Amino acid sequence: MFSFTVAAVVFGVVFLAELPDKTALAGLMLGTRYRPSYVFVGVAAAFLVHVALAIAAGSALALLPHRAVQAVVGVLFLAGAAVLLFKKDDGEDEVTAPADQSFWKVSGAGFTMILVAEFGDLTQIMTANLAARYDDPLSVGVGAVLALWAVAGLGILGGRTLMKYVPLKLITKVAAGVMALLAGISLYEAATG
Template structure:
């Protein structure tokens, strides 16, 4: 349960103001069809984070517990710094084309998530925790917690949420997790 809750919280906070959340806002503004957009975000996130989680679990098995502790700790500290760097939206999608709103969302979200903070966090969390399904379920839920309101409420939410504070809190959480990992807290 710890892996699920931490994964959910970290990704929900980490996604606030992230480029994929900005993409969700852009898709919602462009297509005005929230259900296929939310479904597309869910599918893209599940596939992307399952692959990232699988990679993280593989890295954990390959490195061994001592090296892994240092890699995960350093990764979390790097994520803390990265959280303090705000994202900017890329070009807005111009049309759904042949893929439709759902397909466009799946493709756009999957590509935007590649190498993103939340994908890297999923790799690190899956390397840290042995419960791969809990990590992927948690990171996916965290993405949905951050993106569904963006799709449904659009600019009204973005204007009221203090992104600097959210990013600072997320950075603090990543830093604490990094320090705990380096200290060996929670290791068998």
Template structure:
């Protein structure tokens, strides 16, 4: 349960102000069809995070426990630093033409935008840390949905009401604490 809850919280906070959240707002403004956009985000996130989780599981087996602890701890600390750098959406991430319809455009745009993104890398690290692929992928996917579904419906109002600097600082702190606990070999986080 810990792996699910930590994965959900870390990704939900990490996604705030992220380029994929900005992409969700852009797609909502462009297509004005929230249901296929939300379903597209869900499918893209499940596929992307399942692959990332599988890579995390492979890394955990390949490195062994001692090396893995240092790699994961350093990764979490690097993620903490990365969280302090605000994201901006690239125009090409917006989906361009509507060749695949609203759902297909959303799946493709989100899957590609999430490649190498903070939340994808966090999913790799979380899967390697906890070793429970299903709980981590379910948690990171829920975290993505918690951050992006309101963005689809409320978009600009959320961006104006919430301090992204504060949210990113909280997420960075969580990643830093996870990194230090991992480096110190603390088994249970909460």
């Protein structure tokens, strides 16, 4: 039986835990460069996979080797920061026109980025623990998915709005710096356990 109370509690917990996380940053960066609806489809699909895994695995996800996951995430963030900093500048300070962007390319990029970066994340483990605690997989799943989609949507739309006021070069450099910082934190956690 679906419980609105459980779904609401899970939504609140997951939303607050994910809001300051890398999802908003990833959504912001993708939202500045690509058509937001395409980005959201990929990101939303990745979160469905994450929540399904968390619900299916229950608290077993907490047993994943945290250090290895953090090391992979750290390396991916370093690679992302390097790509942002060293990519060839076309002199453009605007987003590519949506007509030039393939749905599958953009949504695939969003899906892949979130799928890899969020695997073993705090909110995925938290969702698994909440599923085990409440023994209500549907309510926990709905609450978690809606919370993750809300954070992603805020990041994607925030990126599009930000482009109206801040040059893309500056956004790219700031995002690269934040990604490098997140890489450092992830690699530090991997090294120290």
